[in-house]
Amino acid sequence: xxxxxxxxxxxxxxxxxxxxxxxxxxxxxxxxxxxxxxxxxxxxxxxxxxxxxxxxxxxxxxxxxxxxxxxxxxxxxxxxxxxxx
Numbered sequence: 001x002x003x004x005x006x007x008x009x010x011x012x013x014x015x016x017x018x019x020x021x022x023x024x025x026x027x028x029x030x031x032x033x034x035x036x037x038x039x040x041x042x043x044x045x046x047x048x049x050x051x052x053x054x055x056x057x058x059x060x061x062x063x064x065x066x067x068x069x070x071x072x073x074x075x076x077x078x079x080x081x082x083x084x085x
Contacts, residue, residue: 003041004064006034011072020080027072045069 010030017023035042048062049069057063 003044003061004068006038006041007031007045007065007068010034011068015072015076019083020076020085023076023080 010027013030014023014027017026031042031045034045044062045065048058048065051058051062052066
């Protein structure tokens with residue numbers, strides 16, 4: 001699996017939690033596990049997010065990672081609002 005798939009797996013696991021707070025905590029925890037298991041992958045995730053916020057576009061893989069992270073945040077917040085959190 002590529003890095004985007006690994007981040008998507010972290011997001012899918014976290015999305016299954018019951019509340020926004022536990023979803024965010026689970027996502028952070030899952031990314032932490034990914035970073036501990038494969039530090040180079042985590043470095044790429046962090047670099048992609050930093051570059052995105054700086055307006056730097058290095059390659060399509062980085063944009064895909066950022067898109068996956070943003071999609072997770074968007075979906076859990078929308079779901080939390082629907083649940084009245």
